[in-house]
Amino acid sequence: MVSGYAGLPGGVAVSQLCVYDWPASDGLRGGTPHMHLACTEGYVVTGGRGAVQTLTAAGHRVTPLTPGTVAWFTPGTIHRLVNEDDLRIAVLMQNSGLPEAGDAVLTLPPRYLADPQTYAAATAIPADAPEAEQARIARARRDLAMEGYRALREAPDPAAALAAFHRAAAALVRPRLSAWRERWLRGARAAAQTTAEQLDRLADGDVSHLAEAVVRAEEPSERGRFGMCGRLDVYRA
Numbered sequence: 312m313v314s315g316y317a318g319l320p321g322g323v324a325v326s327q328l329c330v331y332d333w334p335a336s337d338g339l340r341g342g343t344p345h346m347h348l349a350c351t352e353g354y355v356v357t358g359g360r361g362a363v364q365t366l367t368a369a370g371h372r373v374t375p376l377t378p379g380t381v382a383w384f385t386p387g388t389i390h391r392l393v394n395e396d397d398l399r400i401a402v403l404m405q406n407s408g409l410p411e412a413g414d415a416v417l418t419l420p421p422r423y424l425a426d427p428q429t430y431a432a433a434t435a436i437p438a439d440a441p442e443a444e445q446a447r448i449a450r451a452r453r454d455l456a457m458e459g460y461r462a463l464r465e466a467p468d469p470a471a472a473l474a475a476f477h478r479a480a481a482a483l484v485r486p487r488l489s490a491w492r493e494r495w496l497r498g499a500r501a502a503a504q505t506t507a508e509q510l511d512r513l514a515d516g517d518v519s520h521l522a523e524a525v526v527r528a529e530e531p532s533e534r535g536r537f538g539m540c541g542r543l544d545v546y547r548a
Contacts, residue, residue: 322499324408327401327531327544330361330394333450335457341398342540343453344391344418344460346476348484349491350410352390353383353403361398364391368473369463376400386479389418391460392540406491407498408545413487415539416480417452418459426481427486436537449537 319325332340341361354363356376363382365372366389374382376398383403384390392398404410414434416424423433433455436448459476466472507521532547 320502322405322407322495322502324404324406324411325401325546326400326404326408326411326538326543327357328538329470330359330392330398330400330541331449331453332394332397333453334536336461337457340394342392342394342538343456344389344451345456345539346389346418347386347410347414348413348416348478348480349386350405351383351385352405352410353381356380356382356398356402357401358399359397361395362393364393365389365458366473368464368470370469379491384541389460389463389473389476393542405499406495409491409494411538411543411545412494414484414491416457416483417539418476419452419455419465420459420462421475421479423455423459424476424483427483430483445537453539 316405319479321491331342334340344364353444354376356378358378360378361376363374363376363384365374365384367387370539376382376392392400402411406414419430419433423429434452436445436452440448463469463476512520514516529546533543533545536543536545
């Protein structure tokens with residue numbers, strides 16, 4: 312995972328996504344079903360056509376995605392991108408890019424969710440591996456996550472199956488929560504506190520912070536990385 316993302320307002324981060332066109336077991340092409348535990352994620356469709364399948368306690372839903380669509384989902388939403396025609400998305404991420412830096416659990420079958428080591432062995436893509444090997448691993452883990460995703464959708468008691476997955480996912484990420492909290496403190500919380508201070512200054516007639524205005528621009532620090540849902544262009548902070 313990359314260590315940071317371009318710091319947009321409010322602790323938001325961005326990446327550019329070209330969704331995989333690999334056929335899955337159900338004949339649809341697309342990415343890896345997964346869930347975030349502490350972050351909301353948003354999609355701004357910039358090209359092509361597709362859909363996002365979501366699974367929550369309220370049930371299964373399919374949201375069409377076409378250029379101009381903005382869709383977002385809160386923690387606990389299992390989501391899977393389907394690529395119907397060259398689907399491309401700008402992904403907006405809460406908490407300084409945490410969704411692509413740890414806050415994600417793939418819907419692997421339960422046997423792979425027993426402990427962090429077993430999960431990591433099934434999902435890690437070595438950064439120094441040849442591109443063809445990275446693609447093979449990314450596709451294999453997508454197919455494994457599809458196995459678990461279909462089991463969740465088709466379970467006799469979907470609510471109970473989803474709750475069990477939530478518990479297993481929470482156990483997997485628990486060792487990383489202190490690092491996530493530090494990212495939140497430095498990012499979203501610090502941004503909110505800065506706004507509070509600026510409002511206080513303006514209420515007092517103090518405009519000194521306006522003289523500190525800056526303009527920044529970023530080019531992708533990494534292009535074409537194999538992500539969960541497709542090839543990613545990412546922006547380092």
